[in-house]
Amino acid sequence: MPDIFDQIEWKARNLFGKDPVCVHVGNVKECEIKRHPAYSKFRADAIRAGVQSAPSSRLWESIIAMGGLCDLDGDDTWRLVILDCTVPCFRSLSTKIARDFQVEREEIRSAMVATALEVWVGTVIGVPPRHVRDRMVKAAFEVAFRYGRGISSERSMDDVEVLFRPEMPAQGSALRAASIIDVNKIRDAGVAEQIRGERIGALLQGLGCLDAVRVFHNEIRTGRRSGSVNQVVMPRSRISNSNLYYYVSDLYPSFTGLREAASVMGIVESAAHRLIRAGEFPFPVARAGRSYKVSVRALMHFMDIPDAIVHVDDVENGALHATGGVR
Known part of the structure; x- marks a missing residue:
């Protein structure tokens, strides 16, 4: 039976x-850097960089950032990559x-993985990304020696087991009311859903970006693209096409860029750089070459900006209403 390392x-x-692996923004098509290795090459480079000097490695800084960003979305993919590039x-x-x-040996290896994951969870904030990998390795070595000396302790294997469970769909966050009507207090969930979409449409109309939104909607309607909502049952999905729902962040x-994100957060870019280097930035950022990229969804979550699930018809109806019914 294969041990935990092999699994x-x-x-x-x-x-x-x-497929090519993008450690900069997670998506090869959206990345400004055009050359991306296959996973086997990426893994070999990461293992070599970790052994030689993880604290000074830009590759490992990017790997740690992607792990943190995936954690925010409840996705274990890059946490698994971090382990796969560490356990050798x-x-x-x-x-x-x-x-x-x-x-x-299998008990020692399982304990080492569980310990490395515990360290990973404990270094989310306050630890510079360049030091995370070495801390995971050090703690795993220590627990291995404790097992050898017969002073092992019970450790939770929940974090290990979750890596091998079937994927679970992410749930969308609720939209907080920003006007007189508190959507969260509306008893009819279908009405609340409709109002959310219409408010977003009215806002987008006011910002003057409905033309781009309509292009996005047409691509969804024709099946050329889909939103990021998967298997989420909305109140009116039985009477409204469930494929036409999407997150506002889509x-x-x-x-x-880091400058734009810092502006939204109300700090200067130099302060954002200092926070990143100290491991005290409030959420992970991705590294692309010499620059940093900030996840818009992570920024929205930090700023408490709602990422509502909306239906294309509701958004367009809200925009139409905002114009007084004139297209």
Whole structure:
């Protein structure tokens, strides 16, 4: 039976296959950097960079950032990648301890993975990204030696097991009321859903960007693209085409520049750079070459900007109403 190290490697390889891997913004099509390696090459580079000097590696800074961004969306993909690019340096030590101290190698390896994940969760804020990988390795080595000396402790394996469960759909966040009517207090969920969409449409109309929104809607209606809402049952989905729902954030680019994000947050760009270097920026940022990219969804979540699920018809009706019924 394959041990935990092999399971992590196989699952990571199956997730990416032979497709190119983008560690900058997570999507090759949206990335400004055009050359991306296949996963096997990416993994080899990451393992080598981790062993040589992870704290000074831009690659590992990007890997840690992508792991944090995926965690915000409830996605374990890059957490799995982090483990897959870290556990190879656990192999020889776990084998040696198991042989020298006559303990089960699989138990040591499982404990090392669980410990590395505990460290990962504990370094989200306040630890510079360049130090995260080394802390995971150090803690995993320490727990391996404790197992060898017979002073192992019970550890939760929940974080390990979740990596091998079936994927669960992410749930959309609720839209907070910003006007006289509190949508969250409307008893009829279908009416609340409709009002959310119409408010967004009226706002977009006021911003003068309805033409671009209509292009997006036409692409959804014709099946040329889809929103990011998957298997989420909305109150009126039985009478309204469920394929025509999308998150408001689908209208925005996935990433924006650090200067623009800092402006939204009310700080100067230099302050944002200092926070990133100190590991104190309030959410992960991606690294693309020499610049940083900020996830728009992560920024929205931090600023408490609602990311509502809306229907194309409701948005367009709200925009039409805002113009007094004139297209």
